[in-house]
Amino acid sequence: MTTPSQDQIKTLEQSRQRLAHLTRSLASLITSLNQSDPLPTWSSLQSQATIISRNLGSVSEHLSENHELLTSLVAFPGPEYPGRTQANILEQLLRTKLDPRVDDWVARGRKAGTSALEDRGSLSERDLADLWDWAPVAANEDARRRNWGGNFTLEERESGIQNVVTGLKRQLEDDDDDDEDEDEEDDDQGEEDEMEIVGARKSGTGPGLEFDIAAVASQDQTPVAPVVPLGEILRYMTTGAPPGQR
Amino acid sequence: MHELLLFASVPTHQHHELLRQLAGLTAMQPHHRVERRLVFKAYRKPGVITTRVGASQDVQGADMQRLNKMLNGGMFYTQVVGPVSELAFGAKPSSSRNPDALMSGMGELPPSNENADNSYAYENQPWKLEFRDIPEAGTRSAVTSRLMASSTLPKGDIIESMNAWGYSFVTEYVVEGDIFIHNDIVIFLHRVLHYPTEGQEPNEPRRILPPFETMTPLERTGSYVLQAAITVQDGGNQEMMKTASQHLFGLREQLKSAVRLEQADRLSLDTRAK
Numbered sequence: 281m282t283t284p285s286q287d288q289i290k291t292l293e294q295s296r297q298r299l300a301h302l303t304r305s306l307a308s309l310i311t312s313l314n315q316s317d318p319l320p321t322w323s324s325l326q327s328q329a330t331i332i333s334r335n336l337g338s339v340s341e342h343l344s345e346n347h348e349l350l351t352s353l354v355a356f357p358g359p360e361y362p363g364r365t366q367a368n369i370l371e372q373l374l375r376t377k378l379d380p381r382v383d384d385w386v387a388r389g390r391k392a393g394t395s396a397l398e399d400r401g402s403l404s405e406r407d408l409a410d411l412w413d414w415a416p417v418a419a420n421e422d423a424r425r426r427n428w429g430g431n432f433t434l435e436e437r438e439s440g441i442q443n444v445v446t447g448l449k450r451q452l453e454d455d456d457d458d459d460e461d462e463d464e465e466d467d468d469q470g471e472e473d474e475m476e477i478v479g480a481r482k483s484g485t486g487p488g489l490e491f492d493i494a495a496v497a498s499q500d501q502t503p504v505a506p507v508v509p510l511g512e513i514l515r516y517m518t519t520g521a522p523p524g525q526r
Numbered sequence: 527m528h529e530l531l532l533f534a535s536v537p538t539h540q541h542h543e544l545l546r547q548l549a550g551l552t553a554m555q556p557h558h559r560v561e562r563r564l565v566f567k568a569y570r571k572p573g574v575i576t577t578r579v580g581a582s583q584d585v586q587g588a589d590m591q592r593l594n595k596m597l598n599g600g601m602f603y604t605q606v607v608g609p610v611s612e613l614a615f616g617a618k619p620s621s622s623r624n625p626d627a628l629m630s631g632m633g634e635l636p637p638s639n640e641n642a643d644n645s646y647a648y649e650n651q652p653w654k655l656e657f658r659d660i661p662e663a664g665t666r667s668a669v670t671s672r673l674m675a676s677s678t679l680p681k682g683d684i685i686e687s688m689n690a691w692g693y694s695f696v697t698e699y700v701v702e703g704d705i706f707i708h709n710d711i712v713i714f715l716h717r718v719l720h721y722p723t724e725g726q727e728p729n730e731p732r733r734i735l736p737p738f739e740t741m742t743p744l745e746r747t748g749s750y751v752l753q754a755a756i757t758v759q760d761g762g763n764q765e766m767m768k769t770a771s772q773h774l775f776g777l778r779e780q781l782k783s784a785v786r787l788e789q790a791d792r793l794s795l796d797t798r799a800k
Contacts, residue, residue, distance in 0.1 A: 504537060504538060504539070504747040504749075505537060505747075506535050506537055506745050506747055506749035507745060507746055507747055508744065508745045508746075508749075509535075510533055510534075510535040510751065510790065510791075510794075511790065511791040511793075511794035512794070513535075513718060513744060513745060513751055514533065514751075514790055514791070514794040514795055515793075515794040515795075515796075516699075516718065516744060517563070517699075517701075517718060518565075518603055518605075518658070518794070518795055518796065518797050519565065519567075519603045519696070519796070519797070519799075520565035520567075520603075520696040520697035520699075523744070
């Protein structure tokens, strides 16, 4: 039995600090959830969650790095320890088994961890990434092949719409018949209600996707920033001086 | 009277949406308005200026000095505004020709009967003279505030009267837009339209209006100007002015997510004629 070296004490001190950080960030999340009204914005929740997960990460990294030391350390009271007055802390320190509550948490965590590991058997990380890479482009290409705007596809219409299994209780209307009604109802809203079909393809220059949003939107109304600044317009309105001259 | 103003620039694609938002906010339908605006500029009548700088022999009396100052001091641009109906545009009989109106020359106009059968009768066009001072300088508050005065003018041809008062015609344009009233705030979402240019700019107001479709917006992208204005009868009453600006700020807050209402650049509203 030896007294811990300077380095070992430093390691312990570090674990204490990291744990303190973690508890502090957890406590701040709890208070903000409990006290702030209305609830904190999602962005602040998210940033708090990020902080907590970073703290957790650093704690777990630290613990696993110093696994050997921490498992071999044993606490025992020195002769000068005030055992009578500080009995509670002494018990806490000498306890070797986890608190039953904590034991439950640990069991739950382990179970969740193993089940998460099992799930991954089907697709590897790499396959998943590939899938995500491929899916948006493919879905988009497929979507662009069709002319959107009706309740039924051409194939469905050709084979008779009454045979289509929609799974809906209400009757879907075939809009070829009632185009005019709709136009009257919302002739200026109609275009906005439709989903925009945005083209996407692999960007030629780098990773990521390129979207053809601008091209599609231009049919209707392109967001154009005014060319003539407000001041020039007002100047023209007051003095008749054409914009661009002073 | 004083006028407190806030302005914002509204891109075309936002115009329709903003109209709806304003209709919702003010709980009223937009009131469409088309105005002809004639810009006049004061000029010095020859012979009036007798300021002798440094002349020592005839010391002017105080009255004379004051009169001179009044005559020569402030030279301002001023506007003559006439509401028109959109139907008046292009309401033009085949007989009357634009060139006639263009050629009829400076100021003096013969009483014309050429457009008697026109549904737009220039003779019956009501006019209003609107004087606006340059916005007050150095005000701490973030609204544009300026002295204003309006008065009704005789109908029809106003060139003669304006010339007699020492104003010359500069240009004219059309303002098209929608008006909303929100408590004491008049909200005017408008844009400036140019007449189609056919050769030379005429130097008098048009007697015939071209078809509305041929009017081109001053701002090529067709953007609009949002103007929120409160008129205060007694500009000297600080309390009233403060309340009015508070109301404007309230509106600015309400519209914050849609447009950014701001004070206009003071010099862009400079009506002084140099």
